[in-house]
Amino acid sequence: MRFKLYLSIDKHTFGNRLPFNYQYELSAVIYKILAGTNQAFAEWLHDNGFVSDKKIFKLFSFSRLQIPQYRMEGSFLKILSDSAEWYLSFLPERSTQEFIQGVFREQQFELGNRQARIRCRVQSIEMLSLPLFTEQMSFRTLSPMCLTLKRENGTDEYVAPDHPMAKELIRQNLLDKYKAFTGNDFPNHDAVFDFKVTNQPRSSLVTIKADTPQESKIRAFGCNFQLTAPVELMKICYDCGIGSKNSLGFGMVETTKENNKQEN
Structure with a gap:
C-alpha cells in the first residue's frame, strides 16, 4: 500500500539547508509519528517486524524527498522550493488506508541535524493506485x-x-x-x-x-x-x-x- 505525501517546507524557522545524508532521520520521523498515535504499533514495527529464519524485516520503504528545486552546497542541499513530495510504502495489511492517512495527516516534523535542518508539514496525503503486476x-x-x-x-x-x-x-x-x-x-x-x-x-x-x-x-x-x-x-x-x-x-x-x- 503506497502513499504520496505533499509537504510544505518552512524555511524561516531553521533555514533552508538540509544535510545530503538524511535517510536515517527520515526513518526516525516515521517511527516517531507512528509512536505518537499508536505506541504499541510503533514498538512492534521497530523491535520485531516480521521474522523469517531469524532475519527481521520491517516490510516498508520510503523515498528520498522529491524536491523540485535545490542546489548542492558542499555536503548540504540548499532547498529553493517551498514544497516537496515524499513516498511511503507499507506491505503489512494492518497499515490500512485509514490508519496511515490518519496518522500522518497534518503532521509537522523537523528534519536534519545541528548544522542544517528544515521544518516540514504534511499538507495532504494520497493513497496511490497499484500498478498492474505482471511477471x-x-x-x-x-x-x-x-x-x-x-x-x-x-x-x-x-x-x-x-x-x-x-x-x-x-x-x-x-x-x-x-x-x-x-x-x-x-x-x-x-x-x-x-x-x-x-x-x-x-x-x-x-x-x-x-x-x-x-x-x-x-x-x-x-x-x-x-x-x-x-x-x-x-x-x-x-x-x-x-x-x-x-x-x-x-x-x-x-x-x-x-x-x-x-x-x-
Whole structure:
C-alpha cells in the first residue's frame, strides 16, 4: 500500500539547508509519528517486524524527498522550493488506508541535524493506485538499492546491482520477505526469475547516524532495472522495496514507462 505525501517546507524557522545524508532521520520521523498515535504499533514495527529464519524485516520503504528545486552546497542541499513530495510504502495489511492517512495527516516534523535542518508539514496525503503486476516489469529506484554479501569475518560487503551475485541476492531477499510476511515458504522455488540493470548504476555513500559513536557508511546504488518474477514477489518488491535495509530508506522503486509499452 503506497502513499504520496505533499509537504510544505518552512524555511524561516531553521533555514533552508538540509544535510545530503538524511535517510536515517527520515526513518526516525516515521517511527516517531507512528509512536505518537499508536505506541504499541510503533514498538512492534521497530523491535520485531516480521521474522523469517531469524532475519527481521520491517516490510516498508520510503523515498528520498522529491524536491523540485535545490542546489548542492558542499555536503548540504540548499532547498529553493517551498514544497516537496515524499513516498511511503507499507506491505503489512494492518497499515490500512485509514490508519496511515490518519496518522500522518497534518503532521509537522523537523528534519536534519545541528548544522542544517528544515521544518516540514504534511499538507495532504494520497493513497496511490497499484500498478498492474505482471511477471516481467521495469522499475527505477526512488531511493538507492543496498545489496550486501557477507564476508568470511562477518562484515558486510556492499555490491553494485550489476555484480554477478546481485540477481541471487535479490531473489533470496524477496523469498525471505515472502516467508516473513506469510509465514510460509514460497511454493515455487523453481519459478523463472531474472534481474537486469538497464542503465549505468549511480553509486551513493550514505552516512547513517552521522557524528555519533554509532556512525556507519552504506554503499548503495540508484538504477533502472527489469525484473522477471512471479507476481507475488513482484508485489513485495514494489510494496516494501528491493534489496536490504528498506526501512532505513533504501530500495524503494517505482514502475517506468516501459511497462506501458509491454501492455500495449
